[in-house]
Amino acid sequence: METIQPVRGTSDLLPAEKARHNHVIDSAKQGAAQFGYAEIATPIFEFTDVFSRPLGASSDVVAKETYSFEDRGGTGLTLRPEGTASAMRAIISNGLTQTLPQRWFYAGPMFRYERPQKGRMRQFHQIGCELIGQAGALGDAEIIACGVHILKSLGVLERTSLHLNTLGDSESRDSYRAVLIRYLEGYRKSLSEDSQRRLDTNPLRILDSKSETDKEILQDAPRLKTHLTSEAEAHFDAVKQALDAASIAWVEDPFLVRGLDYYSHTAFEFITDQLGAQGTVLGGGRYDGLSQTLGGPPLAGVGFAAGVERLALLGEDMPGQRPDLALLAAEKTAEADLFALGCSLRDTGFSAVNLYTGNMGKKMKAASKLEARFAIIAGDDELGRGSVSVRNMQDGVQTEVKISALASWLENVLSR
RNA sequence: GCGGGUGUAGCUCAGUAGGUUAGAGCGCCAGUUUGUGGUACUGGAUGUCGCCGGUUCAAAUCCGGUCACUCGCCCCA
Structure with a gap:
């Protein structure tokens, strides 16, 4: 592939x-x-x-x-x-x-x-x-x-x-470097390849070599501590x-x-x-x-x-990002209204995702997958009454709320 | 830069004395449920088996190369 x-x-x-x-x-x-x-x-x-x-x-x-x-x-x-x-x-x-x-x-x-x-x-x-x-x-x-x-x-x-x-x-290091080189020169042939190279370029780096033989050699090496x-x-x-x-x-x-x-x-x-x-x-x-x-x-x-x-x-896994609301229209004719409602809810500070595809079942499934806290459901029935159905996705409790009161209703229930 | 391991479906992985239609689980899609998810049941789709070449009547399977990932060395965050 x-x-x-x-x-x-x-x-x-x-x-x-x-x-x-x-x-x-x-x-x-x-x-x-x-x-x-x-x-x-x-x-x-x-x-x-x-x-x-x-x-x-x-x-x-x-x-x-x-x-x-x-x-x-x-x-x-x-x-x-x-x-x-x-x-x-x-x-x-x-x-x-x-x-x-x-x-x-x-x-x-x-x-x-x-x-x-x-x-x-x-x-x-x-x-x-x-x-x-x-x-x-x-x-x-x-x-x-x-x-x-x-x-x-x-x-x-x-x-x-x-x-x-x-x-x-730098004064401490200069005097120590000289002493360290003198000590390590005695073991040059036994040092790892990398360390032999470092002996010429950057001898202090030999100190944290992971090579076992290097470590043994270093056991008795002079310590920087005594040259501070x-x-x-x-x-x-x-x-x-x-x-x-x-x-x-x-x-x-x-x-x-x-x-x-x-x-x-x-x-x-x-x-x-x-x-x-x-x-x-x-x-x-x-x-x-x-x-x-x-x-x-x-x-x-x-x-x-x-x-x-x-x-x-x-660190342990972080909880993912969850929207407050998912908006789903029951009928095609309600889609535009729900789109507009989503926009105004976002203006008042909620996070809201509109769902556009599938029948009610598909949309509910999508809402549940987004882990939205509430689903806002509306068809021509509710809209005709100036309201929407709000479903608590956690316990499945669904209530009809007037659109005019929706923002404060949600505010109340989400801040809890 | 140097060593070891791995590469099969979107994901995790089965699949070796080479053999014809390549599998599972999860996920996905659809349905049971024509205005209601998370459970359950039923059905469905999906792969140039990493890539290139070689051996063979026949390769996911063997060989070589290559690329990627991964673990270790080195070094660092």
């Missing part, structure tokens, strides 16, 4: 699934708003540099997962693989560096050229929060608390655990204290290293074991160096992003 299909790794969001997505997005938006995060939207594509510079050329996202192309003018563009770089670019572009901090929320599609899997798509959707221009551990704690709040409001918090690590400041500057250590301690004070549970995970180069200090992920290989449901961290890689001034920032698909997969 050669029926036309959507592009690999993309999919249509049909009503039931789109409803779940909307639920995730709406809850997140509302939760973020309680923290003072206002929604923004940036373009879906940017100059390629916006992503390649901050994320790091050696990062997997940029090296092999990016949708990059030249437009007709020969300009190098990239479909956004994530939201933080765009947000920071927007801060700089709009001169908002004078009015900090900014608390932003966003939701929208992201694009990564990857092998599709459950909970992993080439076009997927993220919600995210960015707190830009706020240094200090309380900023990190606030962002994490915001993530907790959103996961809680979606009822999935208890199905995740919060993993926490610090990547230190006293400032970096104090920062991390303050984050943990703030989380404890807010009763937010966390586990320290020294092997948590996030894939994007711009992170520094705190890195965190909310991980679940219920989505197969795609365990990370919400992740983020501090990115104090990001602004400068985009040509902006030094600016602090922390943020997170969460996958809408993954959250929708974790």
Whole structure:
């Protein structure tokens, strides 16, 4: 069968699934708003540099997962693989560096050229929060608390655990990187192929290798923790204290290293074991160096992003959309009147669906399938008396109501 | 990018020592009910068996390729 299909790794969001997505997005938006995060939207594509510079050329996202192309003018563009770089670019572009901090929320599609899997798509959707221009551990704690709040409001918090690590400041990382390389060089031949390559390009990433032999080698590797500057250590301690004070549970995970180069200090992920290989449901961290890689001034920032698909997969099914009313005419001659009645009922705020095809039985069946709360039935009889029959679809009780009194009658019965 | 699994009706799936008209359940359509659904009963429609090629008198079934989905690796949301 050669029926036309959507592009690999993309999919249509049909009503039931789109409803779940909307639920995730709406809850997140509302939760973020309680923290003072206002929604923004940036373009879906940017100059390629916006992503390649901050994320790091050696990062997997940029090296092999990016949708990059030249437009007709020969300009190098990239479909956004994530939201933080765009947000920071927007801060700089709009001169908002004078009015900090900014608390932003966003939701929208992201694009990564990857092998599709459950909970992993080439076009997927993220919600995210960015707190830009706020240094200090309380900023990190606030962002994490915001993530907790959103996961809680979606009822999935208890199905995740919060993993926490610090990547230190650049001074800490530089000294640690040297020590780590020295240690790992001794095992170079035993490391997995990927890790051998990373040893040259991005040694810190070896820390979260999933290879068993790599893990063994790493057991005795020097820890970043012992190479932190006293400032970096104090920062991390303050984050943990703030989380404890807010009763937010966390586990320290020294092997948590996030894939994007711009992170520094705190890195965190909310991980679940219920989505197969795609365990990370919400992740983020501090990115104090990001602004400068985009040509902006030094600016602090922390943020997170969460996958809408993954959250929708974790959350339970949402009730579908139900109309208040279904309108069905008993005779052809009544159709126009019911059409008009539907329009006026919608004007007064009800959701109403007109049914046009089939006999009464078919129409009732359709009304019941739509899960309409009430069916408004009328033929020439009722209309002649200036009224309609209103049937409660749940208990089957049917009453005749004057059209002039219909709106208030329904109002009364529906608000109950 | 690398490995494993799967691809038969709208959906979930049966169907192997290759054999003639390819099945079930759900759903859909119609009727029992010519102005009344959700239950029940009766009847009906639906497939180039993913695609291309090969073996064979004969392929949904065997072989090769290809595409898609899926699980894992990698990486992340």
